[in-house]
Amino acid sequence: MFPSRLYPGDAVGVICPSHIAGEADYRKIAGSVENLGLRVKLGENIYKDTYGYLASEQERADDLNRMAADPEVKMVLFGGGMGAAEILPLIDYECIRRNPKIFASYSDGTFILSAVHAKTGLVTYYGLGAGEFRDLRYYDYTQFASHFFEGRRAEALKGGGNWRVLRPGACEGMLTGGYAAIFAMLLNTEYFSYDPFRKYILFLEDHVKFSGVAAVSVCISAVERNPFIENVGGLIFGCYADDVPGDLLRRLQRFGEKHGVPVVYTEDFGHGVRHSILPIGIKAELDTGKQTLGFLTGQ
Numbered sequence: 001m002f003p004s005r006l007y008p009g010d011a012v013g014v015i016c017p018s019h020i021a022g023e024a025d026y027r028k029i030a031g032s033v034e035n036l037g038l039r040v041k042l043g044e045n046i047y048k049d050t051y052g053y054l055a056s057e058q059e060r061a062d063d064l065n066r067m068a069a070d071p072e073v074k075m076v077l078f079g080g081g082m083g084a085a086e087i088l089p090l091i092d093y094e095c096i097r098r099n100p101k102i103f104a105s106y107s108d109g110t111f112i113l114s115a116v117h118a119k120t121g122l123v124t125y126y127g128l129g130a131g132e133f134r135d136l137r138y139y140d141y142t143q144f145a146s147h148f149f150e151g152r153r154a155e156a157l158k159g160g161g162n163w164r165v166l167r168p169g170a171c172e173g174m175l176t177g178g179y180a181a182i183f184a185m186l187l188n189t190e191y192f193s194y195d196p197f198r199k200y201i202l203f204l205e206d207h208v209k210f211s212g213v214a215a216v217s218v219c220i221s222a223v224e225r226n227p228f229i230e231n232v233g234g235l236i237f238g239c240y241a242d243d244v245p246g247d248l249l250r251r252l253q254r255f256g257e258k259h260g261v262p263v264v265y266t267e268d269f270g271h272g273v274r275h276s277i278l279p280i281g282i283k284a285e286l287d288t289g290k291q292t293l294g295f296l297t298g299q
Helices: 023-034 057-069 084-090 093-098 107-120 130-135 138-149 180-186 213-225 227-231 246-259
Strands: 011-015 039-042 073-078 102-105 124-126 164-167 170-179 200-205 232-239 263-270 278-280 283-287 292-295
Touching: 011 023, 011 057, 023 039, 023 130, 057 073, 057 084, 057 093, 084 107, 093 107, 102 107, 107 124, 107 170, 107 180, 107 278, 164 246, 170 180, 170 232, 170 278, 180 200, 180 213, 200 213, 200 263, 213 227, 213 246, 227 232, 232 246, 246 263
Parallel strands: 011 039, 011 073, 073 102, 102 124, 170 200, 200 232, 232 263
Antiparallel strands: 124 278, 164 263, 170 283, 283 292
């Protein structure tokens, strides 16, 4: 199930399930979104610090559920931090199923994007959160426009010679993934689902400012120990550092060799400066020779 694309004048609901919003930051974010011809509705509880570090679970869930139920809101946009896992049991998934709209985030937002897709079948969008609108770069704008204004699903990533192909090959499968540690935590829960009769292209990312290579390896190992690994047909890993460590590249290469799947490292998504958007639940084709990840229209 795909949400409708955006049109001029549509409302974007901005919420904060994973952090406390700063008023100055969110004025910039709202202004940047409005410069695209959209309207912004801010969650009622985004500035609350009920727990000292976050608003309460119910306050944050209420913001999400109100945006889901609001017929004017066509997109729910939120950033990362820590804490989104707490609200998963409080989300009104039936409301989302009845009123499909764009859910876009990344990082800690992996929890919500995965849960919404698992519970409703709605395609959700990983890679670009609210924080990127503080200073919207041209690359990120083109990603936003192609996915949400133009509704194009022909192409996701083009390496242009910049990919690190760690195990060559080509594969087709449904896209799934997110922030590596969170994806690992979602396995074997009701908030992640997969069809055991389908292949998947897995995308993962982490960053040196959050995790060392050993910690990333633990997350990859958690995926390898899960039955889901039998359905992984390829792996794309996002930006980890300006100068990516050889230890990480070798770990990713070992993953590809062990499971017989193509593996690529790219700086085009993740916690770097480029934020490609990867839809969770869309069929795609990965070709390391052409350095492309293309979306396929047939699901």
